[in-house]
Amino acid sequence: QISEAEVALFSVSSYACQRRTTLDNHNSNLTDALSLLAENAELSNEDGRGVAFRRAAALLKALPTQVISMSQLRGLPCLGEHSLRVIKDVLENGVSSEVESTKQSKRYKALKILTGIFGVGAKTADRWIREGIYNLEQLRDSGQTLNRAQKAGLEHYDDLNEPVTKAEADAIGEIVQKAVNSVLPGSEVALTGGFRRGKLTGHDVDFLITHPEEGKEVGLMPKVVAWLESQGFLLYQKTTRNSYLESKDGPARPASNMDRFERCFSIFKLTKRKEQETASHKIWRAVRVDLVVSPISQFAFAVLGWTGSKLFERELRRWAGHEKNMSLSSHALFDNTQNKYLRATSEEEIFAYLGLEYIPPSERNA
Numbered sequence: 020q021i022s023e024a025e026v027a028l029f030s031v032s033s034y035a036c037q038r039r040t041t042l043d044n045h046n047s048n049l050t051d052a053l054s055l056l057a058e059n060a061e062l063s064n065e066d067g068r069g070v071a072f073r074r075a076a077a078l079l080k081a082l083p084t085q086v087i088s089m090s091q092l093r094g095l096p097c098l099g100e101h102s103l104r105v106i107k108d109v110l111e112n113g114v115s116s117e118v119e120s121t122k123q124s125k126r127y128k129a130l131k132i133l134t135g136i137f138g139v140g141a142k143t144a145d146r147w148i149r150e151g152i153y154n155l156e157q158l159r160d161s162g163q164t165l166n167r168a169q170k171a172g173l174e175h176y177d178d179l180n181e182p183v184t185k186a187e188a189d190a191i192g193e194i195v196q197k198a199v200n201s202v203l204p205g206s207e208v209a210l211t212g213g214f215r216r217g218k219l220t221g222h223d224v225d226f227l228i229t230h231p232e233e234g235k236e237v238g239l240m241p242k243v244v245a246w247l248e249s250q251g252f253l254l255y256q257k258t259t260r261n262s263y264l265e266s267k268d269g270p271a272r273p274a275s276n277m278d279r280f281e282r283c284f285s286i287f288k289l290t291k292r293k294e295q296e297t298a299s300h301k302i303w304r305a306v307r308v309d310l311v312v313s314p315i316s317q318f319a320f321a322v323l324g325w326t327g328s329k330l331f332e333r334e335l336r337r338w339a340g341h342e343k344n345m346s347l348s349s350h351a352l353f354d355n356t357q358n359k360y361l362r363a364t365s366e367e368e369i370f371a372y373l374g375l376e377y378i379p380p381s382e383r384n385a
């Protein structure tokens with residue numbers, strides 16, 4: 020039995036962007052439970068609840084040791100009533116009854132299966148469920164009209180739900196580098212997303228492309244895509260052009276966290292190395308790849324915005340707005356007090372403008 024006086028108390032900042040969150044999580048029993056409830060809320064279009072659970076999970080990820088008693092959590096930020104109830108349940112019973120019943124619910128299972136299809140979001144999955152579609156077989160039999168993305172997603176379902184390894188990410192990085200060098204020598208490719216944060220696996224691979232001479236990057240994406248296509252590397256691609264300049268709502272205040280860069284959501288055909296070949300003798304696998312092109316003047320903001328984690332990004336923007344009267348996006352930082360844009364050529368400069376200690380990518384795993 021541990022007395023209250025012996026229990027270590029934690030002191031933790033309230034914004035995730037003030038904390039160092041490595042992949043070394045001492046409370047995965049608790050964060051797994053809260054993350055599942057966050058996911059369930061997001062899939063049910065309850066974004067407020069989703070964020071609350073994500074914030075609670077992120078706080079626990081940042082603790083230096085394992086939580087063993089509720090008394091250790093007293094005075095900590097980000098832990099709402101509901102999250103505390105879930106934590107208590109796990110600490111006392113090993114599992115959360117709410118998590119267990121969610122996991123077993125017909126609706127949650129169906130949402131997971133259906134949104135596991137690339138191109139299917141919570142809204143579409145919800146509509147299908149209301150029409151009695153709970154799995155892939157029922158979807159195939161239903162005669163639902165699928166768009167091009169969803170058709171590709173269904174076709175490569177197993178591959179795309181298989182985690183991407185760092186080795187596969189590096190192999191794709193080499194292909195992207197080659198494509199970019201072939202169509203515009205001098206261009207630069209940066210690995211972003213989870214792999215830049217040091218994750219060993221991911222659901223996709225994210226790359227940011229730029230050129231050191233401003234303006235040279237214009238029109239780059241269609242050329243890169245054409246090259247990749249000509250070499251047989253693409254199973255699917257959808258390119259969206261840059262809409263940053265024509266946006267009316269102001270560059271630093273996009274409608275959502277979606278940015279306006281020229282981007283390509285794609286599915287790569289990656290040839291397996293000999294030792295990775297499976298019993299089925301399939302010699303390639305499908306991998307989701309995101310390509311984004313940024314002008315060099317916005318590159319530091321784009322790298323910061325595309326490195327994640329999603330909660331870390333959300334917290335950075337919340338910090339900027341609420342604590343600094345600034346608007347941060349993946350394109351720029353606007354100081355509303357001085358009424359001007361703040362230029363930056365590195366992530367370090369952006370953290371400095373925001374009055375935050377620099378947090379390296381490996382410590383942004385909130």
Ligand code: TTP
Binds near residue numbers: 211221222223324332
């Ligand atoms: P993801 O690739 O969705 O996430 P991830 O790389 O952190 O994790 P995973 O291993 O599952 O792939 O997004 C990467 C970052 O890109 C994330 O911080 C949010 C950012 N992003 C944007 O800035 N704009 C967008 O439109 C999208 C889709 C992502």
Ligand code: MN
Binds near residue numbers: 083
């Ligand atoms: Mn540790």
Ligand code: MN
Binds near residue numbers: 212221224225
């Ligand atoms: Mn990613």
Ligand code: MN
Binds near residue numbers: 212223224225309
């Ligand atoms: Mn991505």
